[in-house]
Amino acid sequence: MIYQDSKTLLEVRGLRATVNGIEILKGIDLTVRSGEIHAIMGTNGSGKSTLAKVLAGHNAYKVTGGSVTFEGGNLFDLEPEERARAGLFLAFQYPIEIPGVANSHFLRLAYNTVQAQRGKEELDPLEFEDFVREKMKLLEMNPDFLDRGVNEGFSGGEKKRNEILQMALLEPRLAILDETDSGLDIDALKSVTNGVNQLTNKDNATILVTHYQRLLNYIVPDYVHVMESGRIIKTGGKELALELETRGYDWVSVEQRTAARV
Amino acid sequence: MSLSMVTGSSYLESLLQGQPQLPSSPLAWLNQLRADAVERASTLKVPTTRDEEWRFTDISPLSNLSFQPVRAESSLSIADAEKFYLEEAAIRLVFVDGVYAPQLSGQPHGTKDVGLVVTNLSEAVAAHAAAIEPHLGRYAGFQDNVFAALNTAFLHDGALILVPRSVVVEKPVHLLFIATQKEVASHPRCLLIAESGSAVTIVEDYVSLQEDAYVTNAVTEIALADNAQVDHIRVQRDSNEAFHIANCAVSLAHASRYRSVSVALGARISRYNLNTLLAAEGAECAIDGLALITGRQLADTHTCIDHAKPHGTSTQSHKCIVDGAAHAVFNGKIVVRPDAQRTDSSQSSRNLLLNAKARVDTKPQLEIFADDVKCAHGATVGQLDNEEVFYLKSRGLSEITARNLLTYAFGAEIIDRISIASLKHRLEQTVLEQTQRN
Incomplete structure (x- = not known):
């Protein structure tokens, strides 16, 4: 939702980044204010997942130009864990399985780390158990998943639920959801998106990175950006997503090239 | 070459000292088995790194020291031993430096299981000779295995677990081997006979009260009859100066299931051979291992899963965490014989090196002679992902x-x-x- 009195959370200016020496991001500009939901769409290889990873601080990506300001500070001064503690969250496209670490232990460790950063109370295992079970109801998630290894043997839908559960626990200012709809059946998609919708408010913001318009039927964006070849080539409202759904991506790049020639 | 043969055999001769003092058994076949083993041991050599099976594991430090058979009986108190006890165990057999310690053994939870026999071999031999004879020494062959031959030469006492037909033992059986003396060689022996439809969990647990050098040379034989289920947990936490050599041989009958988790933490040099024979249709085994070593430790695990008959299933996950200048070795052989159609087998070897000086050698070894089988295997060595x-x-x-x-x-x-x-x-x-x- 676009609010009049919103604060700027994220300011991306001319961002360039490479992986293995190949430039993937070629000058990204993006402003995200509190309360807003942005969708970043584009074909495979357009650079949208790279943008998500660069913002979260993955060390395989090298920032070669531009700036990113997060809540007024230079994002690139922060290590990935400091970004997380400062309120930036990335829901992974492919959440990592960590057999041997109980999911409940991992969730509590992450929760307490962020709580400590915010000067808030940490929870012991018993307190946390009650707390996390409440949050799991939001996602219609079976409490049995607390006792399993982190994401170990979870189905695609269960992994994505677990990502959103982490979002619910960490209460980020800015959540970036990378292809959260991929691999979800319709029931899982409904409960995951319902969870996300309950977590969005006028103080936080969400960036949805997605290939398909389907997700945007459930989480309605305020802005839709189309990425191609490492740039945002078009920005519009939620109706742009519907147009992409019926017309595909090609017309956007044709339109952009035509405009560039003028 | 000739020099190593000479030192090898004189070393074995010294190891065999004391064997003649063993009391002879009332059973002729057992005396014969021991005599055969003595004869075999005195013709075999201590393996060197020139032997393919011992390529990465140099046991010359072992043959440079002289180890004596245990002479004095240890007077270990319950207070010293009880920190190793498992509260869940139904029955515990304790061996101190390889010698059965009845005062430390017991049945903390008792057992209502009709006919279950958990006792030391020398006592059991008279009462259960007919049950023991078809199994003892039948699985852990010593023709080409000098350590199994030595163990069998000293075969006198050990643990016997006999689970009668259809008996399901709910609580685990704890076999606890405590090392208390330095520079001694002990030869623990275990025999587990799981009759048809029975189920049992055993913990084979090697611990130490000291940090000196000693030798443990263990042999365990496990026979599973039709539909039997055995969970075998093996923990080797010997002294970091000790030498631990062990051979375990498992034979699985129709639709039986063997699951094993072995953990190697201790010993200066350890070598564990686990040979599993899926001898009949529909047998199933899951064999998992972890070696966690540091300093100058060497932990070597050689496993062989032999699919002899159709419809067998085996899964194996072996992991090593190697720190310091330690060295882990894994050789995982899987054989699928011509008759073993519809075998489903998977093996993974994953290794984590925590130090630049740490080393691991891992070798999956698949020998597949049947055509309708599914065999997956993989190995990784590295740092954290x-x-x-x-x-x-x-x-x-x-x-x-x-x-x-x-x-x-x-x-x-x-x-x-x-x-x-x-x-x-x-x-x-x-x-x-x-x-x-x-």
Whole structure:
């Protein structure tokens, strides 16, 4: 939702980044204010997942130009864990399985780390158990998943639920959801998106990175950006997503090239 | 070459000293078995790194020291021993320096299981000779195995577990081997006979009260009849100066299931051979292992899963966490014989090196002679996965916390498969202590 009195959370200016020496991001500009939901769409290889990873601080990506300001500070001064503690969250496209670490232990460790950063109370295992079970109801998630290894043997839908559960626990200012709809059946998609919708408010913001318009039927964006070849080539409202759904991506790049020639 | 032969055999001669003093058994076949083993041992050589099976494991430090058979009986008190007890165990047999210690053994939880026999072999031999004879010495062959030959030469006492037909033993049986004396050689022997439809969990547990050099040379034989189920947990936490050599041979009959988790933490040099024969249709085994070593330790695990008959299933996950200048070796052989159609087998060897000086040699070895089979295997050696570290950091965990957690998890994945809570907890603590950095 676009609010009049919103604060700027994220300011991306001319961002360039490479992986293995190949430039993937070629000058990204993006402003995200509190309360807003942005969708970043584009074909495979357009650079949208790279943008998500660069913002979260993955060390395989090298920032070669531009700036990113997060809540007024230079994002690139922060290590990935400091970004997380400062309120930036990335829901992974492919959440990592960590057999041997109980999911409940991992969730509590992450929760307490962020709580400590915010000067808030940490929870012991018993307190946390009650707390996390409440949050799991939001996602219609079976409490049995607390006792399993982190994401170990979870189905695609269960992994994505677990990502959103982490979002619910960490209460980020800015959540970036990378292809959260991929691999979800319709029931899982409904409960995951319902969870996300309950977590969005006028103080936080969400960036949805997605290939398909389907997700945007459930989480309605305020802005839709189309990425191609490492740039945002078009920005519009939620109706742009519907147009992409019926017309595909090609017309956007044709339109952009035509405009560039003028 | 000739020099090593000479030192090899004189060394074995010295190891065989004391064997003639063993009391002879009333059973002729047992005396014959021992005599055959003595004869075989005196013709075999101590293996060197020139032997393919011992390529990476140089046991010359073992043959440079002289070890005597245990002479004095240890007067170990319950107070010294009880810290190793498992609260869940139904029955505990304790051996001190290889010698059965009745005063430390017992039935903490008793057992209502009709006919279950858990006792020391020398006592059992008279009463259960007919049950023992078809199994003892039948699986752990000593023709080409000098350590199995030595163990059999000294075969006098040991643990016998006899689970009668259809008896399901709910609580685990704990076989506890405590080392208290230095420079001695002990030859623990275990025989587990699981009759048809029975089920049992055994813990074979090697511990030490001292940090000196000694030799443990163990042999365990496990026979599963039709539909029997055996869970075998093996923990080797010998002294870091000790030598631990062990041979375990398992034979699986129709639709039986053998599951094993073996954990190697101790010993200067350890070598564990686990040979599993799926001798009849529909047998199933799951064999998991973890070696967690540091300093100048060497832990060598050689396993062989032999699919002899159709419809067998085997899964294996072996992991090593190697720190310091330690060296881990894994050789995992899987044989699928021509008759073993519809075999389903998977093996993985994963290794984590925590130090630039740490080393691992891993060798999956598949010998497949049947055409309708599914065999998957894979091996990895390396440091922690960058994507896993990033995932945890993206949730606010510091680099060091993330790395500690992942290293712990790497080992805990195997420990988690142990069904006994107190043992699992203890081993988890050990993994935690050995893997965490500041």
